[in-house]
Amino acid sequence: MGIQGLWSLLEDRSHIYQDIRFRDSKLLVDGTNLAFFLYATSDLDQNRGGEYLAYQVQVQALFMALGDCGVKPYVVMDGGTGASDIRLNIREDRQRGLLRIAQGAALNGRRAGILPPFTTTVFEQTLNDMKVPLVRCFGEADGQLAALAREWCCPVLSGDTDFYIYDLPEGVLPLKHFLWDSWETRQNSSYIPCKRYTKASFCTFFNIDPQLLPVFASLAGNDHDCLRKIPWARFLPADCPRKWIKFPRLEGLLSWLGARTDQTAEDTLTAAMDLMPPMSQQVETEVQTEVQTEVQTAMLEYRLPSSSLRGFFTEGTAPSLPAEMLSWVPEWVRACLARGDLGADVFVHRRKILRIQVEHFDLQSSNLTSQPLRQVLYGLLLGQGGGEVEEWDRVGLELVSVKVRPLVQGTAQTLRLDSLPQADRAVRLRVCLETLGVEEETLEGVPAHLRLPVAVTCYCLNQWQACLKDASQLNLVLCMPLPEPHYAW
Structure with a gap:
């Protein structure tokens, strides 16, 4: 779901990105993100039922452009919250936000990013018709998608800044800068102009230890009141003019992390807990334990598992399921889940x-x-x-x-x-x-x-x-x- 503010921070420092001509490669695609991005950035109706045929044309054009440039896409879709429910509260908040946005769209008629009900259905059906490999994970797709990108040594196409924290050898191609509709041919070779983000470039620019990136993401993405009250801006360099600072919370947090040389992620997290506003001893102990557990749990999300998707893309076998989740579900239903025809939350939760x-x-x-x-x-x-x-x-x-x-x-x-x-x-x-x-x-x-x-x-x-x-x-x-x-x- 991304780290709030990180995208804007990086856009303000666009030289962190590398300009590349992308061609002749495997490409792992964050399908859920792409499906919504394509519709939201097209001049299509969002409030009166949708324009699915025009949307289908957009989807077809993008994947035809990939093929013309020798790019082999593999699309991975989200399939629900997974077994752990780690981000359930985030999904609740997101739904409440969507309610307010949808009401505004209904009142003023403006496009507000509330996409029609069959957006992902048309996206998936179109890719299936085009024989583009597509799979739906049994939970959120980020970890599995990133794990396969590391195994295959190929980039990920997404607009989700969570991918900026994973250790991906070929990095991330941000959707906004992936100019698929402006692909070019030079010397009998076609390519797509785009930008690439790498973890190494980010860490070099902000002078932080790569192992601390999950700490950064988990602290920046946690909305607990006590963490929000930490005055991160006080850690900004004293000689840095304040008029140049546009994102004081994130920039201050990065400056603080940059000073944590030779410290483990756990030591750094403990030090962050000590920065929370003072409270009574009993309350402080309880709150610190609660917040530290939340942040540690979030950090675990960035540890890449071995990918369960390779077998689906190479042999057509449905991804394996944790025994405690769906061991009783018939094989034909598992295949429907993997193809994206059904979501797993009804079974799991x-x-x-x-x-x-x-x-x-x-x-x-x-x-x-x-x-x-x-x-x-x-x-x-x-x-x-x-x-x-x-x-x-x-x-x-x-x-x-x-x-x-x-x-x-x-x-x-x-x-x-x-x-x-x-x-x-x-x-x-x-x-x-x-x-x-x-x-x-x-x-x-x-x-x-x-x-x-x-x-x-x-x-x-x-x-x-x-x-x-x-x-x-x-x-x-x-x-x-x-x-x-x-x-x-």
């Missing part, structure tokens, strides 16, 4: 964070209309006794969580998750149409690829995209008794 979209905030959330569809979906995935699912949605402008009971009723009672792909298609179709409240005769004469959208239209027209999103997931879990629509159309 019994939780679904619902999408925020631009709508009338005095009315109920459009997600409530499609809740009955999700209840059947949860019933198929978890079973009747699988426990309630916690859904996060809005009530007015408040982010709330409600418990939703999985439903297994009607024809759905004849299906089992482990053998569902082998069930008769007529039975799977009946479950889908029963849930949507549509008779099969209604779809007679409708072209196959339009039957699911038409069935959803019969179910509900005002909140159509929200319902189509959940109906498409239900159709997927039922092994597509109705053909998958071409969503960009």
Whole structure:
């Protein structure tokens, strides 16, 4: 999710970047970041349902440009919070922020970066049609993506400053400076003009020990009040004119770290705790323990594991799952998770964070209309006794969580998750149409690829995209008794 302020700090010191002509290389792509960046930076509608066909053209053009320059992309998508829930509170805050932004977009009609519901779906479907290798992680993708970039010795394409902290031999290509639509050909060789960031260049410029970068990122990214009150600006060089200082908190923290020569990360973290404002002895001990644990946990995020993605890209095998997470999930469902068709949070945490979209905030959330569809979906995935699912949605402008009971009723009672792909298609179709409240005769004469959208239209027209999103997931879990629509159309 990035380190607040770091991007602006680096843009102000752009000579940290290296200008390169990128070609003839593997490239690991932060797919979630790219999907949103491409839509947000295009002159496309964000508030009235989206312009998916024009967006698809953008996606196709970018990946065709990569191919023309001899670049082989491998795309990795986020798949939820993972097993640890380390950044759950950050996701909560982010959802609350999106609510306020979406309300502003609804009131003034301006584009505010709240992207339409099918943005990532169209992105993934387009790449699958183009045969671009794509995988969805079972948690956040950053660590796994960075680990594979280190193993393959190739750069990462992303706008997420978290990648600036990892030890990546070929560095990061920032999305803003990746000029794919201005690619050039010289001496019979095509290339993309771009900039490259490396950890070594950053550490040399700010004169800090590379092993302290995770400490920097974890302190800078922690919003605990006690850490926010540390006056980092007092550590700025005395001879540095204050009018040149634009980011006093980050620059002061970097100056302080630069003076921590020959100190371990743990020693440096302990020293940072001593800089917090004075409190009573009991409170100070409790707060220091709490904050230090938070920062240490965040630092662990920057320790690269061995990558579980190589097998998927080289052999097509789904990434392995921690036994405590999804050991009971059938293999066919794991394949859906790895392809990005399903998210893992429902299985792992019994939780679904619902999408925020631009709508009338005095009315109920459009997600409530499609809740009955999700209840059947949860019933198929978890079973009747699988426990309630916690859904996060809005009530007015408040982010709330409600418990939703999985439903297994009607024809759905004849299906089992482990053998569902082998069930008769007529039975799977009946479950889908029963849930949507549509008779099969209604779809007679409708072209196959339009039957699911038409069935959803019969179910509900005002909140159509929200319902189509959940109906498409239900159709997927039922092994597509109705053909998958071409969503960009």
